[in-house]
Amino acid sequence: MRSPGTAATTGRTRPGRKALATRGRILDAAAKVFRQNGYTGTRLSDIAAAANTQAGSLYYHFASREDLVREVLRVAQERTNDFVMRRVDSLPESTSSLDRLREAFAAHLAAVLEIGDYTAATLRILGQVPEEIRASTLELQREYGLYFKHLFESARDDGSLRADLDIYACRMMILGAMNASPDWFHPERPKGLTVAGLVEQFDAIFMAGIATKKGNRRRSNMVDRVADPAPTPQAPAETRAAATIVRILDAAARVFRENGYAGARLVDIATEADMQTGSLYYHFDSREDLVSHLLRNAWHHTDDMVRRSVEGLPARTAPINRLCTVMSAHMLSILSEANYTSAMLRILGQVPDEVRATIGPLQRTYLELWRELLSEAQSAGDIRSDLDLSVVLMVLNGALNWTVEWYQPDTSNLTPAELAEEFCKLVFEGMAVH
Known part of the structure; x- marks a missing residue:
């Protein structure tokens, strides 16, 4: 079976092959x-340089x-759709x-790892492109979603999958974890995990579950143990300035999420915050300083909520329940600050190294x-x-973080909750079903 997007070949050169x-x-x-700069921050000259060709040559292929962006999004989704469907359709009827x-799932993971730039670019620019282009891409995504929905329902209806789980949520969480994998999985590293090994880990995590029988007996619903977000104490004289900073950061999160790092201008952030552009410099030295505060705030918010949730548990809480509390707190934190989390996911690979x-x-x-x-949970046998x-x-962090996108x-x-x-x-x- 060919890898995603690989063209069939013959022994002779066909007309137009060079083109x-x-x-x-x-x-x-x-x-x-597009993955690095976002849609609004990308120029055709940037693409030409990356493709080692003249900018004028791009117009021979794309008007x-x-x-060009329409084709990138189409290729990204169609390569994945076609590859996964061909893999599944090639299975014996008795499967x-x-x-x-x-x-x-194995085919989807192979596809996104093969075309990781396309997958990440789709995430980062889909909200930035013209509506007509976004609509055509979403139609392809819906077709793909329906295909997976059918696979899930078939397995549930014949008793292979548990009936007490929400099919849509499970599908999106698993695909989200897979879509996040190009950002951290590097099979080319010496002694690193292979793609086949990663597929096995995904199957073990989401099909069989990571808990032992002992762990599942000890696990309970820990969502109600999650701490509420903590307000930051402020002296009266600081209240107005602090509120302005929050307003700027909230506006910046929305603008960076929509425009990417390169495409977000301070004037756009000021307009979103309903203030003059010059006023931003009273609170932040530069755009880099602003985005650095934004990213740190996103991390601090989740880190604080997770740690307070764990620290508030009784001393004898089973390790598996501590872990469950961390997962729950992480999800509730990022959903409560969805713009910050989404902005961070979209621009983290685009910001300067020093940021x-x-x-x-x-x-x-x-x-x-x-x-x-x-x-600790593994050592305890949980x-x-x-x-x-x-x-x-x-894998778990990827699945959790991607929830803000769907x-x-x-x-x-x-x-x-x-x-x-x-x-x-x-x-x-x-x-x-075991």
Whole structure:
């Protein structure tokens, strides 16, 4: 089976092959540049430079930037759709519905790792492109979603999947974890995990669940143990300035989320905050200083809420329940600050290295808390010993963080707290009937 997007070949050169190769090179370069700069921050000259071609040559293949981005989004979704459907359709007719679902997940993961720039670019620019382009992309995504919905329902209807889980939420959380994997999975590193090994870890986490029988007996619903977000104490003289800073950061989160880092101007943020552009410099030295505060606030908000939730648990709380509390607090935190989380996900790979370095220690400290709790739960026999905890950590964080891109509390049949408990059930107990 060919990898996603690989063209069939013959022994002789066909007319137009050079042009097709150039077009493919331009699309690959465009996906990478859109991923790095966002839509509004990308110029055709940037793409031409990345594709090692002249800017004028792009117009031979694409009439405009809109034409080019439309094709990047179409290729991203169609490559994934076609690859996954071909893989599943090639299975013998006798293949069980559960194994068809497993094959679809394996194929999806292979696809997004193969075209990681396209996957990440779609996330970062879909909200920025013209409505007509976004609508056509969403139609392809709906087709893909319906395909997975059918696979899920078939497995549930024949008794292979548990009936007490929300199919839509489970599907989106698993696909979200897979879509996040290109940002952290690097199979080319020596002694690193292979793609096949990563597929096995995903299957173990989401199909079988990470908890042992002992762990599942001890686990309880811990969502009600999550601490409320803590207000920041302020002296009376600081209240007005602090409120202005919050207003600026809230506006910046919305603008960075919609325009990307390169496409967000201070004037746009000032307009969103209903203030003069010059007033921003009273509180922030530069755009880099502003985005650095934004990213740190996003991390501090989640880190604080998670730590207070764990510290508020009784001393004898089972390790698996501490871990469940962390997962629940993380989800409720990012959903309560969705614009901040989404902005961070979309621009973290685009900001200057010196800005990204300012939150590196925060990320490492926070993830170390997760590692400690995972290790404690494994040592206590609450979660399985055959799992790579480093992979589990990244998979779970990817699934949780991606919820801000698909979960709509106003239209969902699950509240944020119910979604958090659904995630814990999925992760600890798995979807498959054992």
